[in-house]
Amino acid sequence: MSKTRRISCLAAAASVLALAAAACGAPEEEDNDRGAVPDDATDCANYEQYGDLEGETVTVLGSIRDAEADEMTEAWEYFQSCTGATVEYEGTGEFESDMAVRVDGGNAPDVALFPQPGLMSNFTDTLVPASEELTALTTEGWTEDWVNYGTVDGTLYASPHSSNAKSFIWYSPSFFADNGYEVPATWDDLIALSDEIAASGVTPWCAGFESGGATGWPGTDWIEDIVLRESTDLYDQWVTHEIPFNDPQIVAAIDKAGSVLQNEEYVYGGTDTISATAFQEAGFPIIDGGCAFMRQASFYGAMWPAGTNVAEDGDVFAFRFPETNEGDNTMLVGGEFVAAFSDSEATEAFRQFLASELYHNARLQTGPWSTARQGVDPANATTPINQFATEILTDPAVTVRFDGSDLMPGAVGASSFWTGIIQWVDGDKTSQQMADDIEASWP
Template sequence: MIAPRKQRRLTAIAASTLTLALAVSACGAPEEDSNLSDKEKDCASYEKYGDFKDKDAEVSIYTPITDAEGDAYEKSWAYFAECTGIDVKYTGSNDFEAQIEVKVKGGKAPDIAFFPQPGLMARYKDKMVPASKKLVKEAEKGWSEDWLQYGTFDDELYAQPMSASLKSLVWYSPKYFKDNDLEVPETWDDLLAVSDKIAKTDVKPWCAGIESGEATGWPVTDWVEDALLRESGGELYDKWVNHEIAFNDKRIVKALDKVGGILKNKDYVNGGYGDVDSMAKVSFEEGGQPIVKGECAMHRQASFYAAQWPEGTKVGPDGDVFAFFLPGNKAEEKPLLGAGEFVAAFRDDPEVHAVREFLASELYVNARLKTGPLAFSHKGADPKNADNELNKMVIELYQDEGAEFRFDGSDQMPGHVGSKSFFVEMTKWIKGKSSKDALDAIEKSWDE
């Protein structure tokens, strides 16, 4: 799902390619960052990665992450670069998905790339360098098998996870809930009960927007994936994503109907905008905005939606808006749908392995948390280091031992399905097409 992924991650970012110059060199100290701990600034912490000061070592990193977020990444490894003597050259590009193909096929692949989609990364597995034994050990210590499977090919780890966003969230107004004696729901039935209570007032329980240019419809695909995880679990979800069961299997129909119980319920939607059909005309960026206007109570969208609220909006448990976990069928169930980046390498040299191993470490993860907004699924990430309450909550959910994580399904499917027919049919579904007819059409498209 290449185009929509770019939209989701880079909505507020200027459409330009940005090359960021590292703020340190082998002969100069990093720019001081008071947020980092003494350990993160002490060269003794980096001795295990080797000494490259006399080796003119340079490692290039190419990613889809630009501007301020790219600056934050550079600050997070500045002391590593200074202490090891590795000159890390970072380039962030809004045209990553197209340019990585040009670079790899042209024999000019970066030393390291941060891939936002497992499906995209899999295209280049024959060119990628497998993880070293040290990296495998570090990665297995840091991430669950649920996460590592997406960077594993032919039973060998090639790429460890990087950052993580969480999609299984519902945005709401804490003040509205408090003023109306509403409690954050712990189960799906609770969620419907809260929705029913709100529906009896002059405020609609839900608001949504699914318009996104050529990618219109993608927000519904996230709803479907979340519902399927809740109804059938990760094993069946994987079979569906890999087309080991039909796209229109009766269990998928059931999951879509579960979503329809909210999105196609005229008593529930579309707060601030109109009827059910209005969702197809409202952009995903605008979808949740009626919450801050008091016209809508809830909006299901990922953690990255925090950047969409109007300037001055306070995000937090006592703020203007916050989010809660989209509950499972039982309170103890924690099905998590998410996305993130993976670290892959195209050069097999000691300095490249050193950078990869550092990026998989607890030391790095916690340094990165302190240099700018981000969340990780790494087991060693300390929620206290998160720069806001939302990312703290995301980290805690990912670290829940009872959580079952799955990566965005449409991002893993063939492009003509995951980012085309799936989008198109979910838009038609919002406009009135039946669940079975929409899923039948997607199934038919799979082999076309």
């Protein structure tokens, strides 16, 4: 099962089919709910650096589908019309398996948008390393943390594409205002507020881990957020297996998550509903006052029911997952990376374009999206939550760490960790038993 969960979520909520981009003169304007491509992105003078690519084609494979694919391809339409290149995009819900089949069959795309750095590292024998020009764009555009995730054994293969902030807790601003609650600054503050809300008769937390064949992944994010806030060094050692999965510090982090997720006084509908509650709908009771919180990434902003005002003073919004240690400034992140299997002139030009400030500013304005690309204007984002996420992601003072399960071997990150967290939240295994079983599954 490909760990392209953000895309699967948005695809489930969308009804528009993805369109492959094709160059045939200047793009026509369309009536839609998306933002407009900014003026500088429509000026062909800004594409002269890529040369005349008339008649050249670049094939792109990614996990992005449906409405989000439309919004993405809209942001590169002028690259096509101004350079003469054709970009053929294909989105797949089985990216991990499709990539392996195509590469093994000698039919790799020119460009692949990898949602997992760990998966990308499996293909370095056939990937084209970043050129000097692309390397310069990447190192100027992203912090060292992000550059490292596109690097394998000291060689840069990919610049980042989208980025999403995962360390978010969703809540109702009006519920907080009406009750005089303040956004908690630390984990201890979060638990104290949860106790206060529970004592008032409102259930503090909503949670849902059901996600079809990927059921369990929302629970892995809980553990990752907590481990990251204990120590970035601990997080790095855990993800790379320098310490075992069942290290006492990791078991303690699972227990810490259990203080919320296994607490009958805390969970809306009871703890036995978590594994069967679809994560896409898990936060909806916040709107009606059924619960106060749900932990989920910035991309959840696209999943609220139609008519929900997602804003700082709206029906729902999010605050950052509190730090455990005073002074820490961390964020769990996800995203895609732009890698190439071709060294053609058109492919190189397209890679450089996708790493440019021009593209990232344009993409912010063609639909809900967030990026960690330095130099962009977060105000270009089409929604308040994506502006908030982009402000965080582009802040060089924030220490980011990529989703841990996406970095772990597939047998763990997309298998035993998912199933283990379900057995744990259902009460069938203790934290120690879950950690022991996952450790035993590590390749």
